Amino acid sequence: MDELALLHGYQTVGAMLVGIGIVGFLARRNMIVMFLSLEMMLQGISVTLVSWSRFHNDWGGQVLTVFIITVAACEAAIALALVLMLFRRAGGLDVLFWQQLRESNVEPFIEHELPEPPAEPADRWPHLPPAGIEPQTEEEWHRSHV
Amino acid sequence: MLELAAIALVKVVILSFGLLTAAAYLVLLERRVAAWVQDRRGPNRVGIPLTSIRLFGLGQPLADGLKFIFKEEFTPSHVDRWMYTLAPISILATALAVFAVIPFGDVLTLGGERTIELVVAPGFDAGAIYVFALSSLAVYGVILGGWASNNKYSLLGGLRSSAQLIAYELPLSLGLLGVVVVTGTLRLDEVIRTQANEGIWFAFAQPLGLIVFVIASFAEAARLPFDLPEAEQELVGGYHTEYSGIRLLMYLVAEFMHMITASFLIVILFLGGWHFWGLTDAAAWGIEGEAVPLWLGVVRIVVLMAKVFVVILFFMLTRWTWPRFRFDQLMNLAWKVMLPLGIANVVMMAVVAEFEVPLTDRLGRGGVIGLTWVGTLLTLIVAALLVPLHSDNRRRSIEPDLFGTS
């Protein structure tokens, strides 16, 4: 296999993963999606490291990736606990709930135009087709005798 | 390259057809065994179609399968359609993909010299972790199915079930770790070879590992003492409440696949795989050298399958022996009993592996194994005395408790 071309392809894929992760981290407001983007950037780095490891015929890159996985696991545990706690306090996952952590000289961001909440789909109750013959019961007629 | 791919393809085709058929017939066996245990006869009517030949009900799987396939494929209007379709597919795909690294025999020698290893991916060096990776992917099918159904009972069933699967993955891997420590390999076929060369199955060499692994694999396969995911009687169906037709069939087949996988793993890791004393040893038949003749390869396949069958029968008998756990008991068992037992097993095996040479010199092979048994017994007694599975969770006071423990 052409090692140079392989390395090139992997580096490009890693760079793209990092870039897409950056877009997600910058653009999304849901804290959990932001963390997913962060993990995606780590994955991009892992891809690069593994391909370098192969190119240099050395285990260092793969070992480093093992550590990336470890760190990611730790980070996820902490992040999960934090996100859950922040969710409980603020009642939502929006990062804007925590903008009081900004610098003192920065203006607060105020959302002016919130999108309408999407309409709940109307409940569709099942309509049962008639099955068989409609029973013609005369319950009252029987019962009145008791 | 092309030849390798062709051989792998043939193996995949044989294995997937064989597994699906086996799952279908195991459903029949399960129903028959259930009936026998309850002093009934079970389904024994369906035989060859359009005739009156009954064949002990061997046509039943065909009838069941046809029924499932030709049922209306109904999608409730309130579900999340993509996930609702994806979930059963993903769980069945992962259940089948596990078998890429599970050996279903030793080697077959064709035409005198060409040997075929009976694993789909023979060179895969991290086989055991692969099994765990895929079994952790199986959680997706469960949790997504529960969520996509958009039904609170399904969601609760999915959560319950995924919590169980995640919790029991730890003792499962600890049970495996003992074997890995001793054999020094993650390849399942190597594990079998080690046992065959020594002639001692790991069931005898590390009984604690066997206990932990078997119980954890019962939980992973969601078989009866741990079948909280379904729990038809008490807890509405679980994550596949909203499923019907072929998607339900996928779920059910995947569940059976998990049981088959678990049986294969138990046999391979602890019951010697294809090895049986005197029957599969080349030396016992007076065969010189490394080569395994074709008939011996077939004998080994048969021995392996027979062992798997026995373990599956054990699964089925246990189903009608032991009542279902409550959920808190299930979790207590996982975290307070199984996990410490698993760690104890790993420690014990690490000690044995580290001091193997001096211990064997002093005590002999049998002495080391005896020491392991004594250790196992002591650990079990200590576990029983320290952390009983307290079954009484009635709330005695109105004080709120800090961590939700009763």
Next chain:
Amino acid sequence: MNAMQWTFVVATISGALALWMLLPRKRFRGRRLGSLLGLVSLGLFASQVPLPGGPAERTVFIVLAGVTLAAAVCTVTFRSPVYCAVWFGLTLLGVSGLFLFQGAQFLSVATVTVYAGAIVVMFLFVLMLSDPRGRTYYDRLSWEAMLSASAGAVMIGVLSMTLHRVFVPEAAPPAADANNVAVADASGASANAEATNVPALPEPPTSESLQANILAPEHVARLGGALFSRYLVTVEAAGVLLLVALVGATSIMAHARFEQLRRSRHGNG
């Protein structure tokens, strides 16, 4: 600028547009057009990468990389967080496939076990406790969609172009022409200076040397050997890190629990 550079510029612009269109926004959101542009951009980038190996390997690589990147884009652009998590799971599967394609067997299964198995399932748990359908306003809005999409796309473009310059030296203007161009164009000169300053890559490994070390059949044993000899201290550090994370996560949640209890007892006091 030559054709190669134009390709990168066009790919970057179309990538930025694609991400902008796909990101959740208030009004206009062209999903089809965005996907199409994204595919075009991916194709343009891919056209500049020399693909490895024979046709079979090439196909496998293209499929793996394509699935990974498409799933990654879906991860950051879907509204419903549950879908994001599932797409992220697919990204991870793609990455693990890429690892396997490189012969890193252990890492590929470890990635699936740790990430897809544990982390994403945990995230799914949390997601289901919040709003999983993406109906909240913050799932339907993005921060500065245009700016962030352009930032990411420019980053991708610059990185891939740099990589291209390193790996495909014949694509850069040959050294003989460099002086002529330098006279004509100052910016071109600086580019060429960079091009000449690129350190030479080491010789690519032969398949025999790879087989002897990193693609050896006893893969896990060798990786373990490296981990527990040369990198032993790091392993210990990672172990401590895991322990600290465990304690930290527990203490955060325990603190929250105490807080809740205190509030319930003293009436929000």
Next chain:
Amino acid sequence: MRADDPAIRWIEEPKLGLSGKMYLPLIFQGLTTTARHLVGPKRTVSFPEQRPNIADPLIYRGVHRLNRDQEGRVKCVACFLCATACPAHCIDIVAAESPWPDREKYPEHFVIDELRCIFCGMCEEACPVDAIELTSLFDLTGRTREEMFFDKEKLLSVFDQTKDAEPPKSAGLPPLQRPEEEHHS
């Protein structure tokens, strides 16, 4: 009731011994029981080939029949007691002037909807003349709902089918003697 109410009497579970706490011996004990049943005798009756042995037809509650008296007439006097007693309301009687001197009325139509019937036997209990009885025929089938409306002729034919195997449960009693003169005076 609060959990710490003193009126609650807590009943403790029996304590487990060591082997019980270790669970494994008990599991094997249970497995032996299961295995014993696995190979033990089976109690299923293979129905179409093998008729179930109904121990006491007098107790078994199967398909209804309308009994005939010695002269072959329907015993029923159309008193509606069975229809009144029926919890499933599945008996439908149309009474008419009796053509016979020994009773006032007789059922012109007598229809039982066997699909609604719950086979409780209340009609049999209620009948003052022992005209309606439940036989031990259990395998009643039909292709349509209409087929399962058993009318007077069908119910009488059930009697004709079963009278030899199962004689009327109160065969010894004389037919009801109605003192007509007293009634009219």
